[in-house]
Amino acid sequence: xxxxxxxxxxxxxxxxxxxxxxxxxxxxxxxxxxxxxxxxxxxxxxxxxxxxxxxxxxxxxxxxxxxxxxxxxxxxxxxxxxxxxxxxxxxxxxxxxxxxxxxxxxxxxxxxxxxxxxxxxxxxxxxxxxxxxxxxxxxxxxxxxxxxxxxxxxxxxxxxxxxxxxxxxxxxxxxxxxxxxxxxxxxxxxxxxxxxxxxxxxxxxxxxxxxxxxxxxxxxxxxxxxxxxxxxxxxxxxxxxxxxxxxxxxxxxxxxxxxxxxxxxxxxxxxxxxxxxxxxxxxxxxxxxxxxxxxxxxxxxxxxxxxxxxxxxxxxxxxxxxxxxxxxxxxxxxxxxxxxxxxxxxxxxxxxxxxxxxxxxxxxxxxxxxxxxxxxxxxxxxxxxxxxxxxxxxxxxxxxxxxxxxxxxxxxxxxxxxxxxxxxxxxxxxxxxxxxxxxxxxxxxxxxxxxxxxxxxxxxxxxxxxxxxxxxxxxxxxxxxxxxxxxxxxxxxxxxxxxxxxxxxxxxxxxxxxxxxxxxxxxxxxxxxxxxxxxxxxxxxxxxxxxxxxxxxxxxxxxxxxxxxxxxxxxxxxxxxxxxxxxxxxxxxxxxxxxxxxxxxxxxxxxxxxxxxxxxxxxxxxxxxx
Numbered sequence: 001x002x003x004x005x006x007x008x009x010x011x012x013x014x015x016x017x018x019x020x021x022x023x024x025x026x027x028x029x030x031x032x033x034x035x036x037x038x039x040x041x042x043x044x045x046x047x048x049x050x051x052x053x054x055x056x057x058x059x060x061x062x063x064x065x066x067x068x069x070x071x072x073x074x075x076x077x078x079x080x081x082x083x084x085x086x087x088x089x090x091x092x093x094x095x096x097x098x099x100x101x102x103x104x105x106x107x108x109x110x111x112x113x114x115x116x117x118x119x120x121x122x123x124x125x126x127x128x129x130x131x132x133x134x135x136x137x138x139x140x141x142x143x144x145x146x147x148x149x150x151x152x153x154x155x156x157x158x159x160x161x162x163x164x165x166x167x168x169x170x171x172x173x174x175x176x177x178x179x180x181x182x183x184x185x186x187x188x189x190x191x192x193x194x195x196x197x198x199x200x201x202x203x204x205x206x207x208x209x210x211x212x213x214x215x216x217x218x219x220x221x222x223x224x225x226x227x228x229x230x231x232x233x234x235x236x237x238x239x240x241x242x243x244x245x246x247x248x249x250x251x252x253x254x255x256x257x258x259x260x261x262x263x264x265x266x267x268x269x270x271x272x273x274x275x276x277x278x279x280x281x282x283x284x285x286x287x288x289x290x291x292x293x294x295x296x297x298x299x300x301x302x303x304x305x306x307x308x309x310x311x312x313x314x315x316x317x318x319x320x321x322x323x324x325x326x327x328x329x330x331x332x333x334x335x336x337x338x339x340x341x342x343x344x345x346x347x348x349x350x351x352x353x354x355x356x357x358x359x360x361x362x363x364x365x366x367x368x369x370x371x372x373x374x375x376x377x378x379x380x381x382x383x384x385x386x387x388x389x390x391x392x393x394x395x396x397x398x399x400x401x402x403x404x405x406x407x408x409x410x411x412x413x414x415x416x417x418x419x420x421x422x423x424x425x426x427x428x429x430x431x432x433x434x435x436x437x438x439x440x441x442x443x444x445x446x447x448x449x450x451x452x453x454x455x456x457x458x459x460x461x462x463x464x465x466x467x468x469x470x471x472x473x474x475x476x477x478x479x480x481x482x483x484x485x486x487x488x489x490x491x492x493x494x495x496x497x498x499x500x501x502x503x504x505x506x507x508x509x510x511x512x513x514x515x516x517x518x519x520x521x522x523x524x525x526x527x528x529x530x531x532x533x534x535x536x537x538x539x540x541x542x543x544x545x546x547x548x549x550x551x552x553x554x555x556x557x558x559x560x561x562x563x564x565x566x567x568x569x570x571x572x573x574x575x576x577x578x579x580x581x582x583x584x585x586x587x588x589x590x591x592x593x594x595x596x597x598x599x600x601x602x603x604x605x606x607x608x609x610x611x612x613x614x615x616x617x618x619x620x621x622x623x624x625x626x
Contacts, residue, residue, distance in 0.1 A: 004617050016370075019602040023595060024368045028067065028598030050607045062367040063589065073358045075349045076275065080180070080187035083173045087206075088199025090173075091131075094166040095198060100143055101163065105156045123147050123156070131207045131432050137171035144168070175200070178209040181274020181303055182237045183346070185210055191232040193223050210274065218325060229243060237276055244605035246270055247280040249563050250299075254292045258316075263295065273305045278304050282339050290328055291316060293335060305342065310335050335378070361615055372603075377596035382588040387596045389579060395563070397464065398570075398577035401493065402562045405500035409558070412505040413551065417512025418539055421547070424517055432509075448499045454516040459493045462574035496573045500566055504558065510552055516547035545619060552615050564601040 066072075074082055100360060104122040108118035123145060130136040132147040139146065144164045147153035160491055177184045185207045185502045192203050204220050211218040220226040236242065250266045257263050270277045278300060290312040299309035313324040320328060349358060360366060371377050377387035416432065421431045452461055460466065463527045465473065469488045472478035478485055519525065520543055570579035578597060585593035 005402060005614055006612050012610060015606050016603070018195050019583070019599070019606060020369050020372050021365075023372070023599045023602060024365050026595070026598065042428045060156070062364045065364045065367065070359050070362045071355070073344065073349070073362050076183060076346050077187045077348055077437050078186055079345045080177065081191055083177055084191060084195070085190055087170060087173050087177075090166050090170050090203055091128075091199055092196060094121055094163055094170065097166075098127065098160065098163050099124050101160050102145075102147075105152055105159065108550045109152050109155065120154070124484065131171055131174055131202070132209065133166070134171070135176065136167050137175055154386070159434055168466065174206050176306065176465060177206050179274065179302070179304060179306055181210050181276070182233070183275030184225070184302075186230055186234070186237055186276070189223075189227045192226065211272070218383060229511060234579035237273065240280075243273060243277060244280050246273075247277060247284060250281070250296075251284055251288065251292065255288070257295065259297065260298065263299075267299055271565065273303075275304045275346045279343075282343075282346075283359070286336065286339075290314075290331070293332075297335070304308075304346070307340075308335075308338055330386060330389065337378070341584060350620050372599045375600075377599075378592045380585075380586065380590055380593050382593070384588040387592050390593065391578075391596060391600070394576060394578050394581045397575060398579065399562055400563075401496055401570075401575060401577060402500065404493065405504065406438045406562070408497065408501045408506055409504040410551065411545055412501070413512050414506035414544075414548065416505075416509040417551075418544060418547070420517050421510070421513045421516030421540055421543075422535070423522060424520075436506040436509055440510075442503070444499060444503060444566075445572065446567045447502065448495075449570060451495045452498060460494075462572075464489055464492050464575065466492075496575060499569050499573075501537050511550040511554060512547065515550040516543055519543045519547035519587045522546070523604055549616065549619060552612055552619060555615065556605070556608040556612035560601050560604040560610065562602040581608055592606075 031517060065509065067260075072078070072082075103116045106119045107113065111119065126146050127136065127144075130139070135146060142157070144167055145156060145160050147156055160568040177188075188207055192200055195203065196548035200223065204223070207216055207226055208220055218229070220229065246266075246269050250263065250270055253263055254264050271282070281296055281300070285296050288296075293310050294312035297308055301308050312331075313328050314320045344358070344362065375388055375391075377391075380387050380390055381384065383390060420429045420432050451459075463470070465485070465488050469478065469485060469493060473485060474482060480486075525538060525542055528542050529535075564582070567579040567583050569575070570577045571583055574580075581593060582597045583588070585597070
C-alpha cells in the first residue's frame with residue numbers, strides 16, 4: 001500500500017506543474033487590464049489608479065517580466081542602462097510629437113510659421129524643465145502638456161492625448177533614477193555618450209539631480225565632466241567594506257535614536273550612495289526591530305526605492321496588542337517580499353548567473369510557480385492586504401460549510417442508493433427516482449431563494465451569527481466554542497447546508513444505485529444468498545463495498561468545492577467564504593485574489609483524485625495489486 005501511495009504522489013509533480021501552467025496562462029490574460037490601466041488612468045480592484053501606480057502594480061505582479069525565459073536580466077547596472085535607454089527613446093519620440101502638435105495648433109490659431117515654430121520649441125522646453133523639476137509627475141493628465149492656460153494651450157491639451165502618457169512615464173523613470181543617487185551616476189557614465197543630444201541633456205540633468213539631493217554643488221556641463229566625477233568617486237562607491245561600515249554605524253545609531261534628527265549625520269553618506277547602500281542595509285533590517293526598519297524605510301524611500309514602505313506600530317518599550325502584532329506581521333511580510341522582488345535591482349551579477357539561473361528564475365512563470373508553491377500570492381488590489389491573509393480568514397468558513405454539505409451528501413446518498421437498488425423496479429424505487437429527478441432539476445439559486453421566502457421566518461436569513469453574538473465574539477466577551485455561539489452557528493447553517501446538499505445527494509444516489517445494481521448481479525451475491533445469509537448481511541457485507549466504487553470516483557470531483565466554495569449559495573446567504581471572495585475578486589478585477597482561488601481549487605482537484613485512487617485501493621485490493 002505504501003508503494004502505491006508513493007507512486008500516486010510522484011504523479012502529482014507533473015500534474016502540479018500542469019496546473020501552474022494552466023493558471024499561469026489565465027493569469028497572463030489578466031495583465032490586459034493592468035496594461036490598460038498602466039497606459040491611462042483607470043479603475044482596477046475598485047481603486048482609481050494613476051499611471052504611476054498602475055505601472056508599479058504592473059511590475060510588482062511580474063507583468064513586466066518575460067513569460068518563460070529572460071534574456072535581459074536587469075541587475076543593478078542593467079536596471080540603470082535600461083531606464084536610460086527608455087528615457088532617451090521616449091523623449092525623442094515625445095518631443096517630436098509634441099513639437100508637431102504644438103506647431104499645428106499655433107498655425108490653426110492663425111500664427112505665422114515662424115511664430116508657430118518658436119512656440120513649439122518653447123512648449124518642448126517647458127515640458128523638459130517640468131520633467132526635471134518634478135512638475136510633470138505632480139500634474140494630472142488634464143494638466144499636461146505643461147503650457148500657458150490660454151487659447152493655444154487649451155487647444156494643445158485637448159489634442160495631445162498621445163503625448164500625456166509618455167510624459168508621465170518619463171517623469172516616473174527620471175524620478176526613479178534620481179532617487180538611486182550614486183548607483184545611477186556610476187552606471188550611467190559609460191553609456192550616456194551613446195544616446196542622442198536631447199536624451200543626453202535629460203540624462204545629464206538627471207545625474208545632477210541624483211547627487212544634488214545630498215551634494216547641492218554638483219553639476220555636469222557635459223559627458224566628460226560626469227565621467228571625471230565618477231572616476232574621482234569610483235573607489236568610495238565600489239568599496240563594499242566601507243559601505244558595510246557606514247551601514248553598521250547607521251544601524252547602531254538607529255537602535256537608540258528617538259527622532260529622525262539624531263540620524264542626520266550618519267544618513268548623509270548613505271544618502272549619497274543611494275541604491276548602492278541597499279544590498280548592505282536591507283538584509284540587516286530583517287534581523288532588526290520594527291523601529292529600525294521604519295527609519296531605514298524612510299531613508300530608502302527617499303534615496304533609493306520610492307515604492308518601499310514600512311510602518312512601525314506602537315511605541316518603544318511597549319508590547320503590541322493582538323491587532324497591532326497582526327498589522328506589524330503584515331508589514332514585515334511586505335518588506336521581505338519587496339526585497340525578494342527587487343534584490344537584483346541593487347546587485348550586480350555575473351554573466352554566467354545572468355544567462356543561467358536568473359534567466360529562468362526572473363520570469364513571470366517562475367514567480368507564479370513560487371507563489372503557488374509557497375501560497376504567497378501577493379497583495380490584494382481591492383483590500384490592500386496579503387492574499388494569504390484573506391484566504392486564512394475565508395477558507396475555514398468554506399471548509400466548514402462545504403465539509404458539512406459533502407458529509408450529508410454521502411450520508412444520505414449511500415443508504416438511499418442501496419435501498420433503491422435492492423428494490424429495483426418496485427413502486428418505492430420509482431417514487432424515489434421521481435423525487436431525485438425533481439431535486440436534480442431544481443436550480444440551486446431558485447431553491448435558495450425559495451428557502452429565504454418560505455423559511456426566512458424560522459431560520460436566519462444570512463450570515464453566520466446574529467449581530468449580538470457576532471459583536472460578542474469580536475469583542476472577546478464570548479468564546480467561539482461556547483454552547484451559545486455553536487448553537488447560533490448551527491442554526492445559521494441549516495439553510496445553506498441544505499441547499500448545498502440536496503442536489504449533490506440526489507446525483508450521488510443515482511450513481512450509487514447503478515453501482516449497487518451492478519454488484520447485485522455478481523456471482524458472489526448469489527453465492528452468499530445460497531448459503532442462507534440474511535438479505536441485510538448480503539447488502540452490507542458484499543454489495544455495499546463493491547457497489548460504492550462510483551461514489552468513490554465522484555469524491556475527486558466534489559472535494560475541490562471545499563476550497564472553491566459555492567458562489568451562488570455564499571452570495572445569497574451572505575456567507576463570507578471563498579465563493580463570495582471569488583465573486584468580489586472577479587467583480588473588482590482583483591487579479592491576485594482570483595488567481596489564488598483558481599490555483600488552490602486546481603490543487604484541491606489534484607489532491608482529490610489522489611485520495612480517490614487511495615480510497616479505491618482500500619476498497620478494492622485488486623486495484624492495488626494491479
